[in-house]
Amino acid sequence: MRIGILGTGNMADALGTQWARSGHEVMVSGRDPVTTAALAGRMTAAGGSAVLPGTWAEAAAFGDVVMVAVLEPGLEDVLTAAGPALRGKPLIDVTNQPQTFDVTRPIARLVADLTGAHVVKAFNLCHVDVWRMTPPVFDGRPLAVPLCGDDPDALSRVRALVTDLGCTPLDGGGLDRAVLLEATAVFVIGLWFAGADAQAILTPGEFAGV
Ligand SMILES: NC(=O)c1ccc[n+]([C@@H]2O[C@H](COP(=O)([O-])OP(=O)(O)OC[C@H]3O[C@@H](n4cnc5c(N)ncnc54)[C@H](OP(=O)(O)O)[C@@H]3O)[C@@H](O)[C@H]2O)c1
Structure with a gap:
């Protein structure tokens, strides 16, 4: 697959490096060409396919799939x-809202409205270091990655990219449910930063009353 990445930060690096190692063609893009070229060089040196540097528009055109991984205040400018x-x-869309969560302003919907793209919300629940793990397995279980989106082809491609990380894709429902992933991230990050064991809040499925 050809993957265009909008962003030169930690998430772009972590996920892009994994996908290049899996043999995908990757182009990264950022607002500073020197930073972008340096990141592409580091990602290439990490092994796998050569990672190309480009502009925002070049990465958007390059990808069969595009990932936006910039801080929320820059989102609108970057997508434009x-x-x-x-x-x-x-x-x-991996974006998380800052600590001041606004349920009336779902980011994934904003991204879809701004671009007309087939948005899939994914990868926003875990810290970037998890996406550097090969693979992310905890207590013997591969990490499950929920996906929210409406387009079957887009979901199928992102499922494949989740599998490439050694993770298990989970159907999280349509894009209207992406706000729940955004809220969940804010909620569990708050617990983790307060020193709580956020993973312990959920029971095994057999206790779910299903
Ligand atoms: N880090 C995590 O653990 C984690 C986990 C899940 C989801 N996320 C989400 O992933 C996204 C990227 O996070 P990250 O950790 O990769 O962040 P990061 O390492 O701080 O990188 C941020 C990226 O956003 C760009 N950026 C920031 N402000 C911008 C603006 N006003 N206009 C254009 N570009 C701007 C930066 O460009 P410059 O380098 O030019 O400043 C950089 O490419 C965020 O939305 C975050 O909520 C992060």
């Missing part, structure tokens, strides 16, 4: 600069 190539394309 990425331009019309995103329309109708699978677009992974």
